[in-house]
Amino acid sequence: MSHHDEASWGPHDELGLMIGEKPYVKPPLGLSRRIMSGISPKHPGWLRKLYMRMTTPMTFSLSPLTASVAAAFLILSGGYMYNAIIHGHLRSPTTRQVSGHVPVVFRYQAPEARSVSVIGTFNHWDSKGYEMVQGPETGSWTIRVDLPPGKHDYVFLVNGKEIAPDPHADISKADDYGHRNSILFIKGNNGQKI
Amino acid sequence: MVKKFKSPHRFWLAAVWLTIQAAAVGVAHADLIGDLCDANADPTLVIESLVEEAEATGMAPSTLNRLLAVGYRDSESVVDLKLILCTIVILEEKGLPPEPLFEKLEEGLGKRVPLKSIQTAIIIQGEKLQYAQTLLAGGKEPLADDVNVERIADLLDIGVSRDELGRLFGPAFSAPTDMRVVAAEILGYGTISGFPQRELNRVTTTGLKFRSLTPEWSFFIKVIQEARTQGIPDETTATAAVRTLAEKEPMEDLITALKLERKRVYNGTNRN
Numbered sequence: 001m002s003h004h005d006e007a008s009w010g011p012h013d014e015l016g017l018m019i020g021e022k023p024y025v026k027p028p029l030g031l032s033r034r035i036m037s038g039i040s041p042k043h044p045g046w047l048r049k050l051y052m053r054m055t056t057p058m059t060f061s062l063s064p065l066t067a068s069v070a071a072a073f074l075i076l077s078g079g080y081m082y083n084a085i086i087h088g089h090l091r092s093p094t095t096r097q098v099s100g101h102v103p104v105v106f107r108y109q110a111p112e113a114r115s116v117s118v119i120g121t122f123n124h125w126d127s128k129g130y131e132m133v134q135g136p137e138t139g140s141w142t143i144r145v146d147l148p149p150g151k152h153d154y155v156f157l158v159n160g161k162e163i164a165p166d167p168h169a170d171i172s173k174a175d176d177y178g179h180r181n182s183i184l185f186i187k188g189n190n191g192q193k194i
Numbered sequence: 195m196v197k198k199f200k201s202p203h204r205f206w207l208a209a210v211w212l213t214i215q216a217a218a219v220g221v222a223h224a225d226l227i228g229d230l231c232d233a234n235a236d237p238t239l240v241i242e243s244l245v246e247e248a249e250a251t252g253m254a255p256s257t258l259n260r261l262l263a264v265g266y267r268d269s270e271s272v273v274d275l276k277l278i279l280c281t282i283v284i285l286e287e288k289g290l291p292p293e294p295l296f297e298k299l300e301e302g303l304g305k306r307v308p309l310k311s312i313q314t315a316i317i318i319q320g321e322k323l324q325y326a327q328t329l330l331a332g333g334k335e336p337l338a339d340d341v342n343v344e345r346i347a348d349l350l351d352i353g354v355s356r357d358e359l360g361r362l363f364g365p366a367f368s369a370p371t372d373m374r375v376v377a378a379e380i381l382g383y384g385t386i387s388g389f390p391q392r393e394l395n396r397v398t399t400t401g402l403k404f405r406s407l408t409p410e411w412s413f414f415i416k417v418i419q420e421a422r423t424q425g426i427p428d429e430t431t432a433t434a435a436v437r438t439l440a441e442k443e444p445m446e447d448l449i450t451a452l453k454l455e456r457k458r459v460y461n462g463t464n465r466n
Contacts, residue, residue, distance in 0.1 A: 121297065124257070125304025151348075155305070163305050170419055171386055173352040176298070176315040177307050183352075183383075187413040187460045 101146040102186050108132065108156045108164070111139025120154025120181075122147050127157050153181040227287065231280035237272045241265075244279040251286040253296055260303050274309035281313055285320040290327065291340035294319055294347060322347040325356065329363050330371060342375050354382040362398070373407040380407075383415040393432035397439065406442040413459075417445065420459045421452055 044052070062070070106118045116134075117127035122145065132141035141156075153173070156164040165172050169182035227247065230240045248258060265275025278299065286292045298319045302312035326346035330339055346359065358381065362374050369377075377398040384394040397414070401407035414435065421431040431452060438448040449459050 119304045124254075124297075125300045126256075126260070127304065153301075157304070161306050171352075171383060171415070173386070175301065175305075176318050176351075177302060177305055177311060179305065185413060185416050187410070187416055 101148050103144055103146050105142055105144045107140055107142045109140045110158060113158050115159055116141040117157045118143055118154055119157050120152055122152050147186055149186045152184045155181055227283055237276040241276060247283045248279050251283060251292045257296055257300055264303060264309060271309055274313060277313045278309060281316050290320055290323045291343055294323060294344050322350045329359055342371060345375050349378050349382045352382045352386050354378060367402040369402040369405050373402060373405060376407040376411050377402050379412045380414045387415060387418060389418055389428050393428055397432055397435045400436045401439045404440055404442055406439045410445045416459050417448060420454050426452060
């Protein structure tokens, strides 16, 4: 395809002959550029580009050394994740590490129990999400909860119905329901009230 | 929109009219609650209105749902459900802080206690709150000091006598209310942990006299516990505390004086 610049455009060109012997009219400035930009191929958006890249098959070339490093990284990170899940570090609510809160591990020895939860003022006495996990060797039930500074009343709910105060708590009080609540104090650094 | 009154006379007329209207609304509301909580009112017909009234007191939807789930188990529990809702609404109407009432309700639900017993516990809690409110008001109109009311009511639970509280909040001391509450907490938690009464009286009296019982002293019980773990006699702890309070020093100085590990006092728990 031949290109003409606007200055050489005239009645003797092929186009001029095709449209007859009409008098020559100089085209408006920038017409050629506008037409070309209209027919030039459109650039796809970044989303489309990403889609195209993700759906196009690719070939990777790895040296044995690079492959070993990558494999070691995958094994280590997988192991960390497995360990974290097994030991409860990533389980709700134990992952709720809020600034200023203090991690507390509740432990209750009841090897024969089918389930144990901790309920108290910190969870509105609702056992949902506060089920404790039994250790396979000791038979004791544990859970880690991040608590804000202050005074917390709590008990253990055994088998979903029996109330048991913490035998290791230093302080307990009557609860008006015929049981005793254990009391836990957590002091922050800012002199919070109980 | 701002309404301008041409004469003070009209302003006072408007003020009186608004007061009468407000009083009428209050009386009408009290009447409504009276009707809803009437012993002859059919629970199944009034529960919906009572739920709305309970929501208006600030009861969380989650708590309400837990209560309704238990209350609708059978026809007998619906009667108790009505009684619980009425008790909370009426106590809140009397000007008591509703949060401790909700907490007592949640505690009962969490412990799978029968609804009838929960209602009784809420009434007892209401009575403690009313006493605390009267104590803090000191013969005047009760102020909106819900936090301290709750703390005093809590102290009754752990066995601080009303006589003891009357002494701490009486004319013998001129310390601010917050400090008196801290003194009561030291006394209460110290007593149930077996700290000698005489030493507790020394500590609280010094703190109130020198007005040095800042909020952190509420955690004096943690110092007592940690000092005992380290084998320090209670008398030594009390003497060091009295000296710290008399010099108006922070509790941090007491921890240093007793050579305790700060981290264990602040965050350490016996559950770890």
